[in-house]
Amino acid sequence: GEDVEQSLFLSVREGDSSVINCTYTDSSSTYLYWYKQEPGAGLQLLTYIFSNMDMKQDQRLTVLLNKKDKHLSLRIADTQTGDSAIYFCAENPYSHGQNFVFGPGTRLSVLP
């Protein structure tokens, strides 16, 4: 079945780059998404990428997609303490209609 995998934890120093990785199994998703969950809050859409793109850049965020390997990554440049959160990778497989499949989330800790 459909599955999305992520490592559960990542620690970086303030000012360094963070790279959060994700692998997925269903290649039918037209879009792939990154959601951010700050402490005590719900999830908010951070960015997304169309499946026929290799890369998308949005200010400090860079999304890379390797469709052949079904690998998605999120790079945060110049990571700040405010970036500390849980980051969820998600896909929206064709077979699922409007339903999403979320990864387990990567908890990013930014150390001063």
Add this chain to the structure above:
Amino acid sequence: EAQVTQNPRYLITVTGKKLTVTCSQNMNHEYMSWYRQDPGLGLRQIYYSMNVEVTDKGDVPEGYKVSRKEKRNFPLILESPSPNQTSLYFCASSFGTSGSFSSYNEQFFGPGTRLTVL
């Protein structure tokens, strides 16, 4: 302000005492969904609704009920809560089936309800 609201935000209850968590959205979204979030498991879908009076099971529906009598509201009902339903619950909504599958699709999430069943 466009938003999804949930109530209550926190709830401590005892085994077997029926409870309802409300969810409301003001964006005229067709699609609504309930998830539970548990450490290391991410978000698992409980139930979803494509439109009024249309609901369907997600991945973990056992022990839960939902209803969709109005477009804006999608309450989650636990008829007889048990300790294994202690979790963080999220409601979400999005524009629904009127779009094509090639459309970008953002889900908007509520702030969450932390439920503890003793």
